[in-house]
Amino acid sequence: MPECNGPADAAAYNRRMQSAWFDATLAWISAHPHAAGGLVFLIAFCDALAVVGIVVPALPLLFAVGTLIGLGHLDGPYALLCAAAGAFAGDALSYWIGHRWGPAMRELWLFKRYPGLLDRGEQMFRRHGSKGIVTARFVGAVRPFVPAVAGMLHMPLKRYAPASAFAALSWAAVFLAPGWIFGASYDAVAAVADKLALVLLGLFAALALVWALVLYTWRWFAAHADNLLARALLWTRAHPRLGRYAAALIDPRRPESASLAVLATCLFAAAWLWAGFTAWLLVRGEPLLFDRDVQAVMFSLRNPLADRTMAALAAIGSAPALGAGSLAALAWLAWRKRWMAAAHWLAAIAVGLLITVGLGALVDMPRPSTAAAGFGFPSIAVTMTTVVFGFFAVLVAREFPGRQRVWPYLVAGVATALVAFARLYLGAHWLSDVIAGMLLGVVWVLVLGIAYRRHSTRSFLIRPLVAAFYGCFALALAWHAPRSTQATLAQFEPPPPERVLDDGQWWRQGLGEARHFDLQARGDLSLLERRLRAAGWSVQAPADWIAVLGVLDDSHGPAQQPVLPLALDGHPERLLLRRAGARADRIEVLRIWPAPVRLASGMPLWVGRYEHMQARRQLRLLTLWQPEPHDHALPADLRTLAGSSGEGERLLQARVGPD
Incomplete structure (x- = not known):
């Protein structure tokens, strides 16, 4: 919702968008429409070039161009043709490179750094032919490699050119359309969203960051687990005194040794980060500079609809929601007589809560002005969300087949990010409290995860356990969130005026x-x-x-x-x-x-x-x-x-x- 901190003429203000840099940009585009088309051509051209296209952020740039079209500052058909021409020219250059060098293209320094993407592009082209050229236009990092592969495999130009032209034109239309629609409906978006849109964009960015961090970390460790195990074994032999303790974890004769090596590596990194970050905060004895900046930005974005949304999301980390899922999982483990898993599950939650509460009692940090209650270092809600969802992922992930094992960790990351962002928005914590809570939760999950994986090798049927945990959690959240929203908002009301x-x-x-x-x-x-x-x-x-x-x-x-x-x-x-x-x-x-x-x-x-x-x-x-x-x-x-x-x-x- 628009913040009422200026004249009431909100619609006129939104139409003018009074910003010095934006006005200067619009003036330049109005004075140089053909040059603006050249800029659009250059963006699409660079995005289409082999290898170069990997690092060109075409989507946000073309969204901005589409917004200018919708606002009436740039001619739509002209910009569309410029974008399509740039994409076609970039693809043509990649096609020429592939046709000129053939299979020797793989040895060029531009392509030697990305052999995997080149292989994926070749597989797509061999499987789909001309259709692959159109499809690849919309497939991320593979996009600039497929035209080069088409040239390398000597696809006839008369077959390549029509497919490439159609792909370039459709790609330009699809990538410009969201911004075009947004610009054309700016008044509507401003009336409905404005600061709410900024809040939701920030939440989406936080979720995307956590999703990418969890996914790519898991993929990296999955690809390097055997190498980590081999290095760990060499280290134990080179350091016999300390190595005998590590050797107890990474016995190569056990199938769990690779995953234990991965968990141990993650534990070392997370513990080092948490200890260093916490020591830095304790030495300062006050919030960091970015803590106050983030808190000020979040407070400036407060609006009624976002308030209700964030209060509901904060309920993910509440005791009723986490407790319902935890008790359901514990009951199922006890019923199935999985005593080792049940003991570790109970220890993860109980000891994790004691550690977090103990640190909150020992560490005295100034609190945000909006945190009259519910404040603590580190954040209990964030830490316990990390512990509950994180250790549940450790319990069940290895029972999933192949790449599906990452999903429990992704769910844990998303749940933690939602709670962290919601409590930051409400002013319950500084950003440093949230980061410390996440790191502490990760450290404790890894400690218990190593202990559990080392002592438990039995597999069990996980579908009922997964259904019980996530199902009871979702039901408890659906019941508790609407009933706790008003109390949460009252708990974190904006502070009274200072003047x-x-x-x-x-x-x-x-x-x-x-x-x-x-x-x-x-x-x-x-x-x-x-x-x-x-x-x-x-x-x-x-x-x-x-x-x-x-x-x-x-x-x-x-x-x-x-x-x-x-x-x-x-x-x-x-x-x-x-x-x-x-x-x-x-x-x-x-x-x-x-x-x-x-x-x-x-x-x-x-x-x-x-x-x-x-x-x-x-x-x-x-x-x-x-x-x-x-x-x-x-x-x-x-x-x-x-x-x-x-x-x-x-x-x-x-x-x-x-x-």
Whole structure:
């Protein structure tokens, strides 16, 4: 949701996108449209070149180009043809290289570094022929190698050129389309998302990072497990005193030795990172610089819809959700008499919790301003999520066939990342608390994993265990998350304003804020609500995700569509009022928030903003209320609020109009 920290003319602001660098870019593109086409050609050309295309970030660059097309700053068909021509020319150069050198191309320094990608490209081409040229255009790192393979295998030019031209044109259209649609619907996206979109993008980036880290780490160790085992054996022979302890873990006669060597290597790396990171924090005795920066960014992104989403995601690391899955797994292991697995499972959770709570009691770190409760170093929620999901992955992963063994670890990484991001967003922890919690959880999981793998070689049927753990966890989460959302949000409310204003000064001069407010009121908000209801205003309940999804319902008229919430300094509206306008597609809206300052007397202070809004159909999919330029006078009923009023002991003083 857009943050209300500027003029109410949100739609006009979104259309102008007032940013110096962006304005300069648009001015350059407007003044040099042909040069902009050349830039698009160059991006697509470099992406298509063999080897070079691996490192060119074509997707985000072409998304930006598509956005400029949608905003009307670049001609769409011209940019599409430039991108297609660049892709075709780059593929043609790769085809010529392959045709010129033939099989000797493999010895060129450009290709010797990536023999695996070249082999994959050759397999795809041999399997699909001309179709492979089109398919490869949309297959990541293989894309720039297939045209070179086609040339190397002497595919006739009259067969290659049409397939390459079609592939280049379709690729350009597909890669430009998302940005094109985004730019064309920017007002709709800004009205629905704005800072919510930034939060979701940040969450997606965190998940992608963890996913890639887990996946590629697992693949690397899977490919190098035997080599690690051989090196470990050589080390034990070269260092007989210390080696005898390591030899107990990596007996080459045991089938588990390779996985134990991998776990031991990971343990060494994770323990070293955790010890070094924790020592660094303890020596400083205060949060790191990036801790405060991340906390400030997260606080600036607070908005009502994202608040509810993050509070629900934080429930993944709650005791009811983790406890339900853990008890279900323990019960199944006990029922099947897997006593060794059950003992390690119980030790992982119980001892992990004791270690985390003990460290939290021993380490005294300043807490974020929003962490009035639920704070600790390291993060208990993040650590226990890592331990529970991580050790469960150790229990069941080896029972999966082949490459499927990575899935339990990926689930553990995703669950931990969701909890970590949600608690960072809510302000429950510093980033260093979250990192330390993850590392501590990984270290403990690896310690228990090595102990379990060393003493247990029996396999067992895992499908019932997997269903019991994940199923009970999901059911408990579905039950607990909706019921805990409000309590979680109350626990991590934004802090009260730091600025204190004398009551008399406020009454004479107002807030003295640069931000525009049409109403300032001190006293009982219910009295203000009653007076506004009497004047024909109606109160809209806070819009949740179900109400927001209602904008997609064609059967609802504009009057039934909700006004989307806004935030002021992290606080949602305390009161949102609306009434019908002169036409069916227009309404008047009054938003009221807690003021960004405190009064010295302690009386509650409120600020409000009056807007005219119009219903607009966006993308033929949804109807949104969007604000009109703030050039209208306040209605008479709002102007009459100025002054003092009261009912019994309830008092209200209001100032109307800007300071």
